Amino acid sequence: MARLIMLLALVAVVVAVGAIAVAVWSSGDGAREGKLNNVQKVAYLCLFAVMTGVATGFLGAE
């Protein structure tokens, strides 16, 4: 259980730092024109898949 919580915290930190870095890096000219760059496009598709997967029960605990 302790290992799982450690894993969770580690994933949280890594993912959050990565997300902030990409978000800051992406706020260039493309963002001003309202366009998504390739990283943002992939992130958007993954986000939609995660949300839909959780909502439909497709993504489970295991």
Next chain:
Amino acid sequence: MAKRYGGTYSPTGKVEADNVDPRPFQAQVSPTGARSNLLFVPGLILAFTSFGGGPEALALGLAGAGTWTLAAWLTREGLKAEAAYHARKVARRPALPRKMLGSLLVGAGTVLASLSGDMGLTASGLYAVIGAALHMTAFGIDPLKNKSLEGVDEFQQDRVARVVDEAEAHLQSMMGAIRRAQDPRLEARVERFQQQVREMLRTVEEDPRDLTAARRYLGVYLMGARDATIKFADIYARDRDAGAKSDYMMLLTDLEENYTAKTRKLLKDSNSDLAVEIDVLRDRLQREGVRLD
């Protein structure tokens, strides 16, 4: 009810289009687009799938769906606020960081959605972190700094920002009113006029000294244009009065010409200021014995 489309080259649209070009100067792309609208879909799916899993699952599922919907709405508003921030030369940062709040709410909604599907806390937490991080990556963070021009007094910039905010509010209510008339040509005509007004706004933002000269244009005249638009929209929506439409189009043309002339004058004044500064610098350099020629 369906409406027949009549453009410039349609058989019925040509006569009306002869006098005035109703096209806007430049097409404006909506900052929100399909990407933020699609975010409302998972919330709907979750609301439907939470039925049939018992009262606890239903409560958690509906709470999650509500949180996701709120997150999608905040993201949409955040994108609009960001576009408005980038469109201006002098702007305050958004008071509420809506996109970042949207990321947090996506995470919170994911926890609730996962718990409604009998997942453990650990798995729910992981999905929440992943969801929030993906949202932040996809939509970025809100502007966190005020935007100002270098070398211009902050007090003056605040004054300009206030006037610009008021002018934008007038423009928005004008657009809202003309939409009630349900005539795409009129909407395009008003949009074209608004682009001219926004050009004046950008000119004043660049040189706040122009504010005094442009104040009536950005306040009283714009308010008058808004009131006229509201009255016209009510009349036109009621009985499609061609006379009222013609009068209104004439008013817009007159206003647009006046705004264009005033903006040109403001720009010319700025050019004169530059010429004076160049002359002063030349004189000083000549006194020092430096020749520019």
